[in-house]
Amino acid sequence: MIKLGKLRVENFKSFEDSFTVDFNGNDLLILDGPNGFGKTTLFDAIELCFTRRIGRILSTDRKQKNSHLLKNKADKETRIFLELIEENNTKVVVYVSIPPNTSKDDNKAVNCSVSQILLKEWPTNFTENVQFSFFEGQSLNEIVGNDALENTFDLFNYIQQEETCHFLKISESDRHKKINYLFGTTKQNAEKEQLQNIKNKLSRKLAQIHENIEKLSTYKKAFELDFDKEFGQPSDRKDIVPTGLISKVITFEPKNSEQIGVYKNSLHDVLWISKNIDEFHALEFNNLLNYLCENRIQELKDLILVGNKSSFSNILKIEKHVSWLNKLVKKINEYEAFNKIAPESPKNLTTDVLSQFISYFPSLVSNYALKIEDYFKLQKELGSYQQILNKISQSREALQQQYQIHINNDVNKADVSCPFCGDVKLTDNQLWIEYASQTKVFEGLKSDSLTKLEDISVYLVDEFISKCINKSLSFINKYQQYVGLLAPLSSKLITEDRWEKMQKIKRWLMEHNVSFESSILANNAKINEDELRIKLSELQSNIRRNAKAVSTEKSVDELKKALQFYGLSVTESLIKTFEDSTIISNEDIKQDLDYIALTELHSNSSKHRDIILKLSNLDKQKKVILNKESLVKSLFNKYKKQIKDYEKIVAKQVAIPFYIYSSKVLQTRPDGNGVFLQSAENNRENGYLRFVSNLNDDHDAWNTMSSGQLSGLVISFMLAMNKVYPTKLSTLLIDDPVQTMDEINLASFVQLLRNEFPSSQVVISTHERKSANYFAYKYQKNSKVELINMKSRRLS
Known part of the structure; x- marks a missing residue:
């Protein structure tokens, strides 16, 4: 049997420093003293070691918290050591801890958990840097013999002060789920659930097959109606072959309905062209007009600018004029630059300015050479x-x-x-x-030199530079009028390639009687960019006004695509093949259309057979799945019945001691009887556990008993479970039971513990001294009892 040994807490809740309690060797250990001195905290520490959580902690919100619920000092590590004893030797030491400086998210109540480690022995040194010896090979559940320790610890080993009736608060079905592993049917229940899942999957598959059969049947009926409507009965059909004129029809081997649709639609477009040649040509013409206006902008601009020229030699003449004008503009710009640097007075004359004038006007320098020489000489002498x-x-x-x-x-x-x-x-x-x-x-x-220099400067500015300026102004005034011709003439200067493209557009417009002459510029006409854009817009509008009226909304691109698809072309009023120019008539096209329709008929017949085959396969699948579903249902019902029958037998094993214990603990009940335990009686009911006052009552005790009676009921159930399904952990933890039980219940309860569970270790807390003394008095005759006053211990 496993019992509690030593318990050590550090920085846990109200305990800032380390605190140790030794439970070893005591049959009864009583923690007494006023509320607030740590009795329940020690129970919390024990529960934390076994379950890694405290069951009574509830998360009231999802907000982050500044402090940890289980720590005293945030910057220190929280540690708990719990020794488990077997035959007076250490079996294992449970070590749980919370690191220092936890995050605000870790401080949430919902995240109040600890890390758990198993140690081989009780540590001799509790410093933070010491290395512990770890226990390996078994889990804590295996050590105490309880596979559901975390979920049933508060049912087998611990009744809490505030949560005495926790087990009763949950629903009747949840009570059953919590202890059903005790019935020994865990494997069978898992197999039953597996059968349930298989049965559900088969049912879903069957429903899907029903849905598919219904859809295919509806589609089959609609398909047969459309099929007969379009092609008639089989006796009305005749053999149809292609004309052999269009190679793509001869080699046609359909792969899917989409491909058939492309062949059929394209041939319908070819038939429309054959029947409406004139309108097709009108569509082509309108398409060309639109293409010309949108994609031949440069050619139309060139037509406006040089459309009046008879040959490209005229463009070459323009090139000579443009070359002369470029030189002229360059000369004028240079003269204007010299006009800007001319000194406003003789005193502003510099050697640099004079040198520039000498360099640019060499023809005028000879008359003033001596003065210029003296000027530069005096500049050096200064x-x-x-x-x-x-x-x-x-x-x-x-x-x-x-x-x-x-x-x-x-x-x-x-x-x-x-x-x-x-x-x-x-x-x-x-x-x-x-x-x-x-x-x-x-x-x-x-000085004399400076005076002489000033005199020479006056002479040079008034004579030499003045004549240079007059010469430049005379040139500018004479040729300025020609500068404006450069831009218009340059715009007419096009390459021979552009000339040929423009001529091609011009010839096409003339061939189709499209008027454009009014948009062409005269020989000497000037035009800027804005005026050119206006002229271009007028020309485009004039071209579009020549569009021919059509009555169809067909796209000429789609029609041409259909012709190209079949390798055909339109020449005047005839449709011919590209390869050998064979003429294709309306009758030829219709015959090939009939052949494609027949091919589609054969394809659709295959589709009809596919539908029938799919329906047949679905019917076969349906029969197979129905047989399997029936078999699985039968197995599931047998499993369910056998498990229920076995659980009823096992539940009766708990019901008898539970009735006896509850009748002793609840002696204040008027009828003096115990409480009955009910479970599911038939296969249609789900598993449940119900506590009732008598056999004829079907109301749960939670709704009929007082709080004191409910506390006694839970304690009785805990003792009954330990009697019928004992685990290796023979420790009963009861936190302050007298808060919800009167003294008559207490007397019966103490007698029951002492007589029925003499080998169990009992740890009880109470805040009443007389209750503590009563427990000690009843136990001390044949058992070892220790009473710890938490107030005295904490204050000492």
Whole structure:
């Protein structure tokens, strides 16, 4: 028999430090003391070791929590050690733990679980870094002899303070499911469920076959009606062969209905063309007009620009004019650039500007060669001082000119500030008098070379540069009028390839009497991009107005596709083959259409046979599945009956001790009898467990008994289960039973425990000292009893 040994908790709920209790050697251990000193916490620790959860914890919401429900300090590891003893030796040590600093998600009540490890022996050192010796080979369920330990621990070994009636709260069928493994029918129930699944699958398969048969039968009837309507009775049909004129019809071997549809629809289009040649040509013509307007934009633009030219040699002449104009425009641009760099006054003349004019106007240089030579010579002779003085003089003159313009434009002027020194003058005349006076001072500072250089600069600007500017202006005024011809002429400058494409469009328009002459530009006409777009739009509209009226909505592309599909072409009013130009008549096309229709008939006949074959196969499948379903149903019902009969026998084994124990514990009942246990009596009912007051009552005890009686009932059922189906774990944990039982029940209960379960280890908690003393008094005669006051133990 396995009993509890030592229990050690660390950082668990209200226990911050380690706390150890030794259950070993005691037949009865009583935990007493006021509420709040950890009695139920120790029971929670034991339950956690066996089931890895606390059954009474409920998840009231899905929100994340800042603290863990089972930890005292969040940053410390929580550890619980529970020793299991067999014949005064350690059988195994259950070790559960919760790591430090758990996440907010782990702190949810729904996630309150622990990791469980089995150890070989009780640790001698509980430091965090110590290495434990692990137990291997058996699970905890195998050790205690309870395969459903997690689900039945609160039924066999533990009755909780708040959840005394937990087993009664669940439904009657759920009670049966919770303990049905005790009946020894686990394997048979699994086989029964397997038969149930097979039976359900066969039923679904049978329903699917019924549905498929119904669909195919409906389709078969509709198909037969359409078939006879289109082709008549078999006696009305005759042998039809292809004409042999269209090779694709001769070699036609249909693979599916879609392929037949393509052949048939394409040949119907060919027949329409044969019957409506003129309208087909009209469709072709309209399609060409539309194609021309949408896909030959460049050719139409070229027609507008150079459509009046008789040959490509005229385009080559335009090329010569364009070349001359390009040179002319380049020359004008160069002259305009020189006009912009010409100095506004002699003082602004520089060697760089003069050099550019000399380079561009060499024909004028010879008359001023000496002066130009002196200018460059004097520029080299000037020292840095004179050069600075010269630049200051140039800057003063430029500033004076700009400031004069500013004063003239200022209508509200009063006082005038000097732009050089900032002094305020009464009038602008006074300002310029002083400016002239200061200029004389600067002039006196100049050297002879600088003075001579200024004189030469005046001469060169007034004579040489002035003549250069006059020459450029004369050229610009003479040829500026031709610049506007460059863009229009350049647009007419097309390649020979573009000329040929334009001529092809032009000839086609003329052949089909499409008017376009009004859109062509005259020889010397100018046109910009916007005007060209307008001209193009007018030409496109004019071309589209020549479209021919048609009465069909057929697509010319689809009709041409049909001709190409069969290798045919339309020449004037005849349809011919590509290969040998054989003429195809309406009768030929109709005969080939009849042949394709006959081919479709044969294909549909095959489809009809396929439908009949599928229906036959479905009927065979239906018979096979019906036989199998009947066999599985028979097996399932036999399994169900045998399991029910056996479970009734086993339930009676529990019912007798349960009746006896409940009659002793519930001595305050008026009739003095125990409680009856009922289970399913016939095969139609699902398994259930019901507690009733008497044999004629069919109401469950949960609805007829008081809370004290229900507590006694659950305790009685727990004792009965341990009597009939004992496990290796012979420990009974009862958390404060006297809270819901009166003293008469308690006396009977203690007597029942002492006499019926003398070898079991009983751990009870109570908050009443007299109840604790009563338990101890009743047990101490022949048993070892230990009473632990949790208040004194925690405070010491």
